[in-house]
């Protein structure tokens with residue numbers, strides 16, 4: 255027995271051992287399945303699948319979001335989905351609706367209190383400190399993208415698992431950076447073809463001026479208590495700013511007469527905001543000041559902004575938002591470090607793109623199609639496929655079922671330039687048929703010369719494509 259035969263025999267022994275292990279597992283599973291609950295063939299409420307038909311929009315959105323981050327010098331960070339709960343609890347605000355009702359928090363087997371991130375900012379701030387980025391030349395610009403989780407009431411555009419793209423800048427107080435992040439948001443929307451947007455900006459001052467303002471608001475809302483629905487009466491003492499999010503007429507009317515943060519800013523915050531508005535004017539960015547905008551989470555200071563799109567029914571959808579969080583790093587035990595950031599909701603961007611029928615991502619078209627017939631040919635084709643790909647040529651295949659006729663039809667439909675055909679005979683001879691799809695000519699080539707043959711067939715195609723049309727001669 256040759257060495258090769260011996261080793262192939264022992265390999266097949268191993269394979270059959272593995273298979274019998276899997277089979278016995280199956281039996282055990284089948285035996286125990288009697289006590290198992292039936293599998294729910296439905297995703298969990300508020301969670302959803304993003305299917306292939308929708309992916310071209312997602313790809314387009316993600317590409318633009320990533321591209322802008324690179325253009326503006328942001329470094330990518332990927333942070334875990336799970337963080338310690340106290341990283342979020344205090345910065346967002348113990349008594350806010352998000353902490354009280356929307357957290358996906360639980361205890362691990364190791365008894366750690368953790369949370370599925372409801373947004374990125376505190377996690378990215380932790381990364382900044384944990385990896386001593388404060389020691390590097392500031393500002394530090396970080397880009398992150400992934401899923402966030404909030405136990406909210408699901409609706410169109412509002413999910414319990416949703417996707418965000420997040421831009422954060424640490425270590426710089428200059429309002430020019432506030433203007434820059436707003437500019438990035440604007441550019442992303444322009445590139446995605448989302449035009450009907452409105453930027454709303456406001457300043458909520460420093461933590462101290464915000465606390466003073468919050469006291470003012472409490473007294474105001476207490477004086478109007480009987481005009482407010484009970485759900486807002488209950489949060490006057492704990493979260494008065496949230497009353498501004500109301501949409502019912504009665505509350506909106508009460509809010510209209512409320513003191514405005516902008517009139518109660520400390521001197522520096524006022525100056526900061528004034529400069530920001532000048533930069534926005536300079537950049538010609540369209541915005542409006544919304545004196546009631548506060549963004550809910552307590553970690554915000556000074557600049558806050560939000561981006562809205564309006565649909566044909568006149569309904570507004572928040573596409574993204576952000577602001578300064580100059581105290582967050584210090585509250586985590588770091589040196590005082592000013593910071594600004596914002597997040598886009600990618601689900602919302604995609605909804606807008608679909609609604610506006612904007613251009614979606616077009617994947618690059620394969621130039622070569624690999625067709626095969628028979629088991630041996632399929633086996634050999636795997637290698638040929640890898641070789642063509644490694645040569646940097648985009649290649650399509652159909653290793654699933656399908657006869658040669660169907661595969662050739664698919665190649666024509668895809669508009670490839672070259673089709674490689676491996677039948678029984680070619681598989682045995684170690685050859686491949688190379689068919690030029692434009693000229694219709696084909697030749698049989700030795701397996702190791704395939705890449706050269708493909709390249710030269712593609713060159714011929716270019717010549718054929720570029721050949722000028724003959725002019726009609728006038729008679």
Ligand code: AMP
Pocket residue numbers: 373404406411412413414415416417418572573574575597598599600601602
């Ligand atoms: P926020 O910081 O809460 O304003 O979130 C930033 C952006 O994320 C929002 O403007 C939305 O576009 C998006 N977003 C927030 N919550 C959800 C949700 N439950 N489902 C889908 N997108 C969301």
